[in-house]
Every structure is written in C-alpha cells, then in structure tokens.
Amino acid sequence: MLLSAFLQRGMSALSLRYPEGEARSILSLLCGELLGTKSYTHILDPSFAVDPSREAELEEALVRLQEGEPVQYVLGKAAFFGRNFRVGPGVLIPRPETEQLCEMVLSACRETAEPAILDLCTGSGNIAWTLALEHPGACVTGVDKSSAALEIAESQLFSARFRPRFVRADILVEPDGFPAGGFDIIVSNPPYILDSEREAMRDNVLRYEPQEALFVPDEDPLLFYRAVARWAGAFLRPGGQLFAEINEDLGLSAKALMEALGFCNVLIHKDFYGKDRFVSCCKLQ
Ligand SMILES: C[S@@+](CC[C@H](N)C(=O)[O-])C[C@H]1O[C@@H](n2cnc3c(N)ncnc32)[C@H](O)[C@@H]1O
Known part of the structure; x- marks a missing residue:
C-alpha cells in the first residue's frame, strides 16, 4: 500500500469529524509514530510504500480515529x-x-x-x-x-x-x-x-x-x-x-x-x- 493512498483514504475518513488541517495533523502524527515518516514523505517520495508488517496496525488505528477516539489514546x-x-x-x-x-x-x-x-x-x-x-x-x-x-x-x-x-x-x-x-x-x-x-x-x-x-x-x-x-x-x-x-x-x-x-x-x-x-x-x- 502506498503511503499517499493511505493518507488520501485517511483524509476522507476523518473529514466528517475534523477540519482539514486537523485531520492532516492527526494522520501525520499517526504515520510519524507508526512508520517513522514525516508530514512531507509522500510528497518527496510518491512511491513510498507502507511496510506490510505495519499495515494492519495502521488500518486498526484509522478505524479508531474514524470513530472519534483521540489520536493520543490511539497512540497511548x-x-x-x-x-x-x-x-x-x-x-x-x-x-x-x-x-x-x-x-x-x-x-x-x-x-x-x-x-x-x-x-x-x-x-x-x-x-x-x-x-x-x-x-x-x-x-x-x-x-x-x-x-x-x-x-x-x-x-x-x-x-x-x-x-x-x-x-x-x-x-x-x-x-x-x-x-x-x-x-x-x-x-x-x-x-x-x-x-x-x-x-x-x-x-x-x-x-x-x-x-x-x-x-x-x-x-x-x-x-x-x-x-x-x-x-x-x-x-x-x-x-x-x-x-x-x-x-x-x-x-x-x-x-x-x-x-x-x-x-x-x-x-x-x-x-x-x-x-x-x-x-x-x-x-x-
Ligand atoms: C482536569 S484533570 C487534571 C489532570 C492533570 N493534572 C492535567 O493537568 O492534565 C483532573 C484530575 O482530578 C482528579 N480528581 C477528580 N476528583 C478528585 C478528587 N475528589 N480528589 C482527587 N482527585 C480528583 C481526576 O481523577 C483527574 O485526574
């Protein structure tokens, strides 16, 4: 899975709950913690792929965020x-x-x-x-x-x-x-x-x-x-x-x-x- 694809999906998942800027910061924090990426990684390197061993964790986190759980609780x-x-x-x-x-x-x-x-x-x-x-x-x-x-x-x-x-x-x-x-x-x-x-x-x-x-x-x-x-x-x-x-x-x-x-x-x-x-x-x- 490409990081850019995950972020795009994440933005649409969170857009109902959060303003655009906040949704972006939440996803950036999540990916920073779980993948070690920066807020601009997907721009500098559009082919950056998510490590397959972290995909399940990332998807599970996105579901929790979509349900409204604060990112700090998701990350602990x-x-x-x-x-x-x-x-x-x-x-x-x-x-x-x-x-x-x-x-x-x-x-x-x-x-x-x-x-x-x-x-x-x-x-x-x-x-x-x-x-x-x-x-x-x-x-x-x-x-x-x-x-x-x-x-x-x-x-x-x-x-x-x-x-x-x-x-x-x-x-x-x-x-x-x-x-x-x-x-x-x-x-x-x-x-x-x-x-x-x-x-x-x-x-x-x-x-x-x-x-x-x-x-x-x-x-x-x-x-x-x-x-x-x-x-x-x-x-x-x-x-x-x-x-x-x-x-x-x-x-x-x-x-x-x-x-x-x-x-x-x-x-x-x-x-x-x-x-x-x-x-x-x-x-x-
Ligand atoms: C606003 S939070 C502050 C937490 C932390 N000090 C902070 O600044 O983020 C208030 C805290 O008061 C605690 N608390 C509520 N009622 C209390 C009581 N009667 N005696 C002692 N602590 C209480 C809650 O468990 C909670 O941890």
Missing part, C-alpha cells in the same frame, strides 16, 4: 512540555495551557534549591513529572482519587531518579496524610468545566475522556478550589504559594474566593488565548 501517548507522557482511558489528555501552569511554578521556585511541591489532581502525572524533571532539586508529590490515573502516573517512562511520589486521596474530604506546613508550593489543575458546558463540547471529549476529570456541578463551580484551599491551609507553609488552573469564566469568583479564605497576593493570569486561566496566591506568613 501525548506530548507535554517537550516530553511524551503515557495516556489511556482513565486520564485526561494533558492540554497545552497546563504547560503555562508548570512554567509559573518553575519560575516561582527557581531560587529554591529543594522545593517541596504538592500537585493535587495529578492525573497522568504530567505536572508532577514535569516539575520534578525541570527542577531536579524538587521533591514532588502527586495526589489523585483515581487508581487508574495513579497507575498511569507511576508508569511514566522517565528517570526513576526524579520520580515523584504518588498518593491516592480524595481532596474533597478532610486533608490528611502529610506533614502540616510541609510544602513550599501547591499546584492543581482540578476539574473545572461546568456540567452545562457539556453541550458545547466535542463528542469525542465526552465519549473518551474521563468525566470525573472534567466536570463540576453548575450549582458549585468552585467546589475544587475550596478543597485546594483547605489542603493549602493544612499543608502549605506560611508564605508558600498556590497555583491553580481555572475555568476562564470564573476568574473573578476564584479570586474573590481565595481572598475571602485569607490568602494574599491573589492574582489572575491569562493563557495564550488571552483568557483568564490561572489563579495564584500566597498563604499568610
């Missing part, structure tokens, strides 16, 4: 902060905005040789691992309620020397299990999409990504921020910093909440789309 990996993270059913596919959250934490602890960092709602461990690998002195702990997520976080293929500690806990119940004031920084990307926003979302996100990683009830949109604030109250040292990703429509309410709960220097930060996306604050000295 997602790019984040320049590294490939294992992903699978049970964990959210890391989003590019969250790289900014990591940048903010890294710049906050640049001057600290061995910062103790707690990542609440760690999922695939993308934040925890990134901080541990980018700041080799950091001692990072990741917490999640989902065993499936923790299994994936533990299984990431990075140097064991920097491995964060992963702990199963439900952050909506009373904080427990860590030394009081033991962390310099708490970071979190908790569920923050309102139930009522489901309708506007792509059906492949709704069908494939874990709902408990995404949604909060409309009646209590800041549920997880109150929980994160309780954990910060218990485990952040005085003067320590809290960073969290937020729903773009809830910047002002998140800020008001953190101020009402006694945090200082509460700031809202925009993402690269210009949307309110992060809140940061400090625990009083």
